[in-house]
Amino acid sequence: MDIQLRKGLLEYCVLAILRDRDSYGYQMIRDISECIEISESTLYPILRRLESAGKVTSYNTEYNNRIRKYFHLTDDGRQMLSDFKSDREQMIKVLDFISKGEKNDEESIL
Amino acid sequence: MTKKAFCKELNRALKKVKRKERAGCINQYEELISDLMENGMSEEEAVNSLGNVKDIADDLMQNMDQDKFVKRDKFLIALVTLDVILMIINIFHYLVNTLLDSIFFSESEISSIGVIGGADGPTSIFVAAKITSPSSVDAMVVAMVCAMVVTVIYVIVKKRKK
Numbered sequence: 693m694d695i696q697l698r699k700g701l702l703e704y705c706v707l708a709i710l711r712d713r714d715s716y717g718y719q720m721i722r723d724i725s726e727c728i729e730i731s732e733s734t735l736y737p738i739l740r741r742l743e744s745a746g747k748v749t750s751y752n753t754e755y756n757n758r759i760r761k762y763f764h765l766t767d768d769g770r771q772m773l774s775d776f777k778s779d780r781e782q783m784i785k786v787l788d789f790i791s792k793g794e795k796n797d798e799e800s801i802l
Numbered sequence: 803m804t805k806k807a808f809c810k811e812l813n814r815a816l817k818k819v820k821r822k823e824r825a826g827c828i829n830q831y832e833e834l835i836s837d838l839m840e841n842g843m844s845e846e847e848a849v850n851s852l853g854n855v856k857d858i859a860d861d862l863m864q865n866m867d868q869d870k871f872v873k874r875d876k877f878l879i880a881l882v883t884l885d886v887i888l889m890i891i892n893i894f895h896y897l898v899n900t901l902l903d904s905i906f907f908s909e910s911e912i913s914s915i916g917v918i919g920g921a922d923g924p925t926s927i928f929v930a931a932k933i934t935s936p937s938s939v940d941a942m943v944v945a946m947v948c949a950m951v952v953t954v955i956y957v958i959v960k961k962r963k964k
Contacts, residue, residue, distance in 0.1 A: 717837070738865065
């Protein structure tokens with residue numbers, strides 16, 4: 693998938709995962725991997741970007757004598773996520789439009 | 803590779819990234835390696851599973867925004883270089899002068915030479931003054947101080963703007 697498109701979608705995946713409970717890096721990679729391939733080198737910059745934009749906050753907790761960084765969804769982030777849901781119809785429309793063009797291409801080739 | 807070695811290498815590979823962002827990434831990797839180890843991997847396996855450090859760094863930087871990178875201030879680099887060069891010249895000058903003085907003559911001896919070799923009366927004062935005040939060094943000292951002051955002011959103004 694295109695890098696820019698992927699980056700955008702992954703941002704929403706991260707927000708979606710944090711909707712119900714706070715999570716940390718390793719857990720988030722495992723959860724998101726269920727639907728889309730993600731590496732930690734992709735996730736970390738996204739987390740930091742979301743954090744500096746105020747969509748998520750982070751806090752450190754001690755776990756097994758080391759520090760684990762948990763991420764928490766802010767109201768701002770929650771808003772962004774629900775805005776995306778209303779964009780969904782628009783997105784499906786765009787996807788349909790793109791694949792319709794594809795079908796026409798195939799027909800013209802045949 | 804150990805966790806520590808991995809973090810060190812990653813730090814080096816991310817040298818173009820701003821300190822804060824870099825530290826954040828490295829902390830996350832440290833945490834991840836610990837998590838992998840708690841899920842049954844050895845330290846070696848955990849680090850190896852992440853892949854090549856350079857690839858990781860490239861991937862991280864590709865996903866970062868442009869404002870997360872260190873911007874090199876060429877003007878500041880030029881100023882600091884000038885400062886260093888002037889300082890070296892001045893120190894060299896000072897060392898040579900004191901060395902020559904201690905080997906040959908003290909200042910008062912030099913001025914008396916001026917008197918003996920030159921003339922007496924007002925001319926002797928003129929000759930002695932010529933020998934004892936190395937004006938070219940003074941100019942260099944002034945230049946060095948000026949350059950340093952400009953550098954400091956530039957840095958302060960830049961910090962203020964931020």
